[in-house]
Amino acid sequence: MGFIREFFYLRKSDRKVILTLLCVIVVALGIIFFVGGNEQSNGLTAADSLPAKDGTRDSFRQRSYPERTKTVYVRTKVVYRDTAYQRGRSLHREEHDSVVVHYQPKIMVGEHVVLNTADTTQLKMVPGIGPYFARKVVQYGERLGGYVSVDQLDEIEGFPLDAKGYLVVEGAQPRKLNINQLSLNELRKHPYINFYQARAITDYRRLHGPLKSLQDLRLSKDFPPEVIERLTPYVAY
Numbered sequence: 001m002g003f004i005r006e007f008f009y010l011r012k013s014d015r016k017v018i019l020t021l022l023c024v025i026v027v028a029l030g031i032i033f034f035v036g037g038n039e040q041s042n043g044l045t046a047a048d049s050l051p052a053k054d055g056t057r058d059s060f061r062q063r064s065y066p067e068r069t070k071t072v073y074v075r076t077k078v079v080y081r082d083t084a085y086q087r088g089r090s091l092h093r094e095e096h097d098s099v100v101v102h103y104q105p106k107i108m109v110g111e112h113v114v115l116n117t118a119d120t121t122q123l124k125m126v127p128g129i130g131p132y133f134a135r136k137v138v139q140y141g142e143r144l145g146g147y148v149s150v151d152q153l154d155e156i157e158g159f160p161l162d163a164k165g166y167l168v169v170e171g172a173q174p175r176k177l178n179i180n181q182l183s184l185n186e187l188r189k190h191p192y193i194n195f196y197q198a199r200a201i202t203d204y205r206r207l208h209g210p211l212k213s214l215q216d217l218r219l220s221k222d223f224p225p226e227v228i229e230r231l232t233p234y235v236a237y
Contacts, residue, residue: 145175
């Protein structure tokens with residue numbers, strides 16, 4: 001109350017100055033109150049604004065972030081049928097057959113497949129024979145001109161011997177080679193005739209005329225008895 005009485009005792013000019021200052025203070029406080037409240041209601045800061053196309057910052061464009069997704073990696077354990085895979089190398093074709101054959105339909109003990117008439121599909125039904133050896137059996141039979149014995153399968157490198165018990169040869173009629181007419185290159189295409197044997201045949205024909213039997217070559221070092229016996233079913237005169 002003392003301050004108010006003293007205020008009215010002041011000069012009129014002093015009272016105007018004091019009132020003016022008070023008005024300025026009240027107006028400033030009002031501006032600060034209202035402007036500050038609006039900024040807080042927007043909930044935006046300088047970090048929340050994005051630059052506009054013209055390079056200025058737009059305080060009304062709120063930054064949006066994509067929802068983060070968590071990637072889960074599941075470890076799977078792979079079990080291989082053969083330990084060769086675990087050693088970091090691929091299987092040879094022969095090894096592959098030994099793995100695959102156990103997972104294909106097979107014939108039973110006591111059943112047989114006819115060797116000269118079987119295709120690769122039938123051969124793959126024999127225990128121990130997979131796609132690789134099935135192809136090898138067919139290809140070697142074509143080169144021979146037909147099988148005359150199951151034991152000829154031993155001449156295929158790596159062939160599973162247990163598979164022979166499921167194979168038979170019936171009515172063998174091998175393709176014949178006319179050794180008196182074929183040239184050296186034609187003769188050596190047969191698996192049982194090498195270059196030196198083919199040359200011995202052509203030399204005999206040139207010096208002595210046509211062969212009447214493979215026994216005519218028995219004196220040649222390239223035709224021991226076992227070679228003559230093996231080749232006999234495949235020659236004609």
